[in-house]
Amino acid sequence: MPNWGEVLKEIQETHKKYPGKNPLDIVRRKYLKKVSTVTSRNVIAYYSGWLQKPKAPDTAVNDKDKSGFMLTIHKMDKSKGLDLILHTPGGDLAATESLVDYLYSMFGHNIRVIVPQISMSAGTMIALSAKEIILGKHSNLGPIDPQMGGMACQAILNEFEDAKRDIKSNPHAASLWQVIISKYHPTFLGACKQAIDWSENMVSQWLIDNMCSDDTSKVGGIMKMFADHKKQKSHARHISKKQCEEVGLNIISLEDNKELQDAVLTTHHAFMHAFASTNAVKIIENHNGIAYVEQSVPSIPTK
Structure with missing residues (x-):
């Protein structure tokens, strides 16, 4: 060769x-x-x-x-x-x-x-x-987790949820989180959620229709491997x-x-x-x- x-x-x-x-x-x-x-x-x-x-x-x-x-x-x-x-x-x-x-x-x-x-x-x-x-x-x-502005959509949503939980348990943390989450507006967060749903539904259906048509039970594990940002940590993995x-x-x-x-x-x-x-x-x-x-x-x- x-x-x-x-x-x-x-x-x-x-x-x-x-x-x-x-x-x-x-x-x-x-x-x-x-x-x-x-x-x-x-x-x-x-x-x-x-x-x-x-x-x-x-x-x-x-x-x-x-x-x-x-x-x-x-x-x-x-x-x-x-x-x-x-x-x-x-x-x-x-x-x-x-x-x-x-x-x-x-x-x-x-x-x-x-x-x-x-x-x-x-x-x-x-x-x-x-x-x-x-x-x-x-x-x-x-990984196939979608990105917005170079940032993982799921990471953005996770950060926003972390902020809500922290502020609920410790209201004094609100001022610290405000600096971070002020860059996110509701429309942007909604777009992140829609992008995740779109990509996961699309790829899942492709797998069901083609590669996994003989055994659709494998689709969940495949999506966990490729679409779960928490598992892969980085889009560059x-x-x-x-x-x-x-x-x-x-x-x-x-x-x-x-x-x-x-x-x-x-x-x-x-x-x-x-x-x-x-x-x-x-x-x-x-x-x-x-x-x-x-x-x-x-x-x-x-x-």
Whole structure:
């Protein structure tokens, strides 16, 4: 299996072999095609460059992504199902719901998610909508508790409840708590509660309809693992493959298929080189080389 440095060397050699052509595209698409060849399924890679460009706009899941998926799904044989390779920090809840609904309308429930490294927050929600998730020993998912202004909604509600209890038992504490809770207004607290209900109900239904359709009793434990802020403590918590298996998710080990492992991880390295060497901040690309590239300049569909 080519490592990061060997993939870079192949890109450099490809540049010499095919002058005037983009070696990053050639190498990346070669291995993305190989993933499809191994699985005999449609493949779409959804990659964000947030690790290389943490301050760049448009790295998160958003409504513009639908255009990329529409482009890459066009003309696919939907009966072959979809393997979706995910690498994302997460993003907008409404955009995530709309995207999953669209994928269901195209492929039914015949969707698998592959996580070569990390798929957090809304990315984990997308993974939980699949029938199976393929993870390596190094792969991570993350908590799905919604955020408001960078703060966990459940933590905000918990803090407000702590304030009420403390003030009730010790009225003199009111002046101290006032400084803290004055930043929260009733509408904001209500929005936090609604966001929690929305995300939990949505993901629970996806699990019931797809991954846990044969055993819905597992849904409660899965939601406890991924949606309970009190359990995970931080929205940035990395949840391991072992934890995913223990809680009852339908997990396939990437290491069980050496040929698929080689293709997926080499594809991953190729995407990382693309973000490091270009202005791209997000790439949605299929196994036929059709890609939607979001850059620091307007997005460019390519073939």
